[in-house]
Amino acid sequence: MKMKRNGPVMVIALLLVLLAAYQMMQNGQNARAAAHNSSELIRGKPAPAFTLKGLDGKTYQVGGEGEREKPLIVNFWASWCGPCHEEAPDLKRMYDKYAKQFDLYGVNVTKGDRLEDVKGFIQKYNISFPVLLDQEGKTAEKFRILFVPTSFLIDKHGNLRDVIHVLPPDMLEKKIQMLING
Template identity: 30%
Template sequence: MVNKAFLKKNYLNILMICLLLLIVFVPSAKAFMLRGLMEIGLFRPGTTAATSPEAMPPAANLNGILFKDINGNVVDLGRLKGKVVFLNFWATWCPPCQAEMPSIQKLYTQFKDDPDFVFLLVDADSKLPEANKFMQKKNYSMPVYELASNIPEQLFKGTLPTTIVLDKKGRISFNEEGAANYAHKKFIAFMQQLKNNKD
């Protein structure tokens, strides 16, 4: 009798504790919650304060930073000068990475046929078969790579997810650690602006 009364009285508290435990111990539940928060307008990428040109590394510093796809094709970051590069470091087990993936897929779908844009999704664990299997399971079509060389801390300090956008001169124009909604209209406008910049 006491137990039933206790349960009835504390039903909402018990429900909240169960929900919290689910979010803490089930990565896909945490990713689902983060994705929901993105949809209501939280986790917008901050595109207003791009790195100042003096602080941006010149394109020459990017030469020799290599990425390899599952077929062995190698991309040299330094050779992508003249293109806007969207570079995302992620892992299959990372809930914030999973949460932002649908927005990256939308962004990729919008720009994939434009030769001025290159998308590099880099599996930080360097487990390409597993990463590609994850992409297929989720019906994502983004190209997945692994590191094929050392990478400077300026680009990746180890936080997942990390997203870098390089302008056409190879300068870091955007650097975000943590999940964000890359399908947001302000970010899309930012990408278009980088494409149209002449300097």
């Protein structure tokens, strides 16, 4: 009689053990996949390659084989982002000051933005560096963008050197100088 009452409990316990084992296997596979994908964003390793159209109508290619003439900052932003508005004047000043020594591409996460707002942002801050449009969000995915603004500092060999967010102007300038001299 006792065995009949414990039977359902044993079946449930067995199912829970099997479910736990299955979840552990899935987590292991997910961790391996994440480790494989994260190799795209390791400091000192090549930055992910991408091709995007700019507001100027030109096509820009980043990454891949070969060296660049200058180091590069890829800044992901959106017009609705408060910190992006805070950062824009500093990025413009740094670009105007060091444009001959590094490139700066502003990548608008257009999938979550409106083109009219993007153009208004560019006009408001008199942005002179190329603005690229990530209309499908695929480039932001490659760079695993969780929030904007996020900037990637890439040396002239195409390797990721640093990832930064809004910094005070003096710290931003130091990071840019290190990238240029790096």
